[in-house]
Amino acid sequence: MKAFRKEVVFVIDISGSMRDDPLEKTKYEVIGSLWKLNQGDSFNILASNGEVRSFSSSLELATEETIMNATEWLNTNIVADGGTNLLLPLKQAIQMVGKTCDSIPLVFLVTDGAVEDEREICNMMKGHIVDGELNSPRIFTFGIGSYCNHYFLQMLANIGKGCHDSAYDVDSISFRMQRLLDKATTPLLSNVILDGLESHQLFPFRLPDLWSGSPLNVSGRFEGNFPDIVKVKGFLGDLSTYVIDVKVREAKDMPLDMVCARREVGTLTAQAWLDQDRKLEEKVAKMSLQRGVPSEYTRMILVQNDNVKPPLNSVLPKEKYSKSKNQRISCPMNLNVGFGNLIATAENLPPGIEELQLSEPAAKVMQAALYCWTVFRDRFCCKCFIRTCGQVNDQCAIALAELCTALACFQCISCCCDTCDSCTEMCSCL
Structure with missing residues (x-):
């Protein structure tokens, strides 16, 4: 298959909190991604810490010479210092790409902090994304630590028909960032649409491209009679239209609603955050209760009866439970990620420097177990x-x-x- 020609812009947060390992590992993975670009691809690198520094004033062809120059520029000129500003570099990145009709623009954002104008950034990006256009920018976001607003980054990626990934600990930055970069730079089918589904709600609401080595997972709601075959259409690297007939199968023994629940809750939470929609928040909380998936609007609790083996209850809202004489209720650590920490970002605190204060030994065990499971799952x-x-x-x-x-x-x-x-x-x- 003919490969898509790509225009790639890396937007790197180089605020003071990115010092040492977060920035060095980001540099290493960006440089590694540059060497994997094809002949004819072009790129640029923007680094922001309040002011924007750029490798070049325009896109550069991905030749051996320019990649070596970019490597030297990153290693000698880019240091972590200053504050966090995302709107200005993203504006510049969007202005650089999408000027030709035969290439796919890719914008990668890497940050570890939250900013006050996140909703403004999302609304600004909506004006630059055009459904059905090959040269509409794809936005990929990568969050480091727990101080950045991961729902903002997820929403930004959804708007830009890309995807979001994160590393909550420094040790997993390299693996997860490399996986995201490798996937995003190998598109197989672009501008994917599902033909024949006239009444539906999709998660994600803008379908991303089909990438090499990664299946395209889509979930949603449908009213009416579901067709026996769904036609998936898109563009190949030679800009010809390609159609895939996907045969519909009924899942009898697999709880697909539970498999998709976590992503649907995350997508709707990001939408509720952007729109500041109270009704949508209540819908997410209800979905969280029905499917047993933690959300930002619910909380998991453990209820132990005096003479009964302690069961693990479902996710419950904070205001829905109360203690009784025959029950002991304990709250494990919060399993949610929150909506960012502006104070920690302003103070340039490195990721993870403020450890969550846990009052109960069981919560500490839960935290250690979740960390070990994350490392195991990634590798x-x-x-x-x-x-x-x-x-x-x-x-x-x-x-x-x-x-x-x-x-x-x-x-x-x-x-x-x-x-x-x-x-x-x-x-x-x-």
Whole structure:
């Protein structure tokens, strides 16, 4: 297949909080991504800490010489200092790309902080995104730590028909950023549409392109009789139209609504944040209760009766539970990410420097377990892991089964199904 010609602009937050590992690992992955560009692709790099520094005043062809010059520029001129400003560099990035009709513009934003004009940025980007146009910018966002507003970054990526990823700890920056960059720079089918679905609600609401090595997962709602075949249309690298007939199958033994619940809750939460829609917040809370997925508007609690083995209750709103004489209620650590921390960003606090204060030992254990699960999930393929389990002895298999049951109680299995691309193939094999 002929590869798409790409125009790539990297927007890097170089505020003081990005010093040391976050910035150095970002530089390394950006440089590695430059060397993977094809002949004919072009790029530029913008670094922002209140003022914008650019590698070039315009896009440069991705030749060996320009990539070596960009590497030297990054290593010698870019240091972490100053504050966080995202609107100005994003404006400049959008103005640089999309001037030709035969290339795909890609804008990558990397930040670890929150800014006050996030809604303004989203609304500004809406005016630059045109459905059905090849040269409409694709926006990919990567958040580092817990101080940035991940719902803003997710909404920005949804508007720009891209995707969002994050690293809550410094050790996972390289792996997750490389995965995002590799996926986004290898489009196979552009301007994807689902033909024949006239009444539907999709998550994400703007379909991204189909990327190499990553399935295109779409969920949503439909009213009426669902067709037997859904036609998926898009453009190939030679700008010809390609149509895929996707046969519809009914899922009988697989709870697909639970697999998709986490992403739908996240998408609607980002929309509720952008629109400041109270009714949509209530809808997200209701969905969270029905499907047992934590949200920003609900909270997980543990209810223990005096003479009964403590069960794990579903997600409940903070105001919906009360203590009684026969119950002891404990609240594990907050499983949500919040909407950013403007104070920590203004003070240039590095990611993770303010540890969450946990009052109960169980909450500390929960935090450690979630961190270990995140590291494990990022570095191992679910399908390969299950195949490996088939080779172990009976005693080890029993221990693994008990571990998986425990993880399922905390929705880790659903989270894995929603985040690991390999699970799509795994589920079809099972």
